[in-house]
Amino acid sequence: IVLTQSPDFQSVTPKEEVTIACRASQxxxxxxxxxxxxxxxxxxxxxxxxxxxxSGAPSRFSGSGSGTDFTLTISSLEAEDAxxxxxxxxxSLPFTFGQGTKLEIK
Amino acid sequence: EVQLVESGGGVVQPGGSLRISCAASGIPVSRSYMSWVRQxxxxxxxxxxxxxxxxxTYYADSVKGRFTISRDNSKNTxxxxxNSLGVEDTAVYFCARDNDQYFYAMDVWGQGTTVTVS
Numbered sequence: 154i155v156l157t158q159s160p161d162f163q164s165v166t167p168k169e170e171v172t173i174a175c176r177a178s179q180x181x182x183x184x185x186x187x188x189x190x191x192x193x194x195x196x197x198x199x200x201x202x203x204x205x206x207x208s209g210a211p212s213r214f215s216g217s218g219s220g221t222d223f224t225l226t227i228s229s230l231e232a233e234d235a236x237x238x239x240x241x242x243x244x245s246l247p248f249t250f251g252q253g254t255k256l257e258i259k
Numbered sequence: 260e261v262q263l264v265e266s267g268g269g270v271v272q273p274g275g276s277l278r279i280s281c282a283a284s285g286i287p288v289s290r291s292y293m294s295w296v297r298q299x300x301x302x303x304x305x306x307x308x309x310x311x312x313x314x315x316t317y318y319a320d321s322v323k324g325r326f327t328i329s330r331d332n333s334k335n336t337x338x339x340x341x342n343s344l345g346v347e348d349t350a351v352y353f354c355a356r357d358n359d360q361y362f363y364a365m366d367v368w369g370q371g372t373t374v375t376v377s
Binding site for chain 1: 368
């Protein structure tokens with residue numbers, strides 16, 4: 154299953170709302186997860202099963218979607234949100250990741 | 260504390276072999292789904308392999324037949340044996356837990372170990 158994220162790169166200002174899309178090449182139900190990775194760090198799970206937030210994750214991160222189309226929304230962007238975001242499907246093997254979306258804070 | 264610590268990375272010549280390890284604390288590898296994920300320099304994440312709690316193993320096509328995932332339950336450690344390495348295998352290798360409570364999202368990650376094929 155190929156996951157295609159859009160956009161590849163986005164430059165945004167603080168307090169702006171950001172939406173990152175992830176499209177699957179075939180239906181994956183809700184088995185879609187989102188990660189944040191900052192330079193030199195391991196990825197961090199933000200959202201699992203399309204829309205379930207992790208305890209400890211900031212409430213400004215939310216996810217939605219099912220089937221083939223999913224979105225990650227960051228409301229009121231903060232400077233610390235500068236990172237690369239990846240979607241990941243665990244619906245069927247081989248598991249796959251999207252190519253990543255890099256967010257730059259202006 | 261729940262923790263994964265990778266080790267064993269290094270520089271290896273093309274065609275060579277290397278085994279990397281992932282020592283787990285607070286996570287029983289024998290009862291967990293555990294994955295290896297890699298990241299080539301400046302690139303995105305690539306899923307490599309998974310071992311299920313029952314022992315089933317699966318691989319990405321890019322490493323199938325060359326890499327072997329395994330675990331030592333007594334040491335609570337996950338391994339990745341890598342043979343016939345090529346320059347395309349140069350990457351940081353992360354181990355991660357696929358948490359069934361999170362529909363197999365990877366909720367715990369190690370810090371990564373760097374493998375350079377040159």
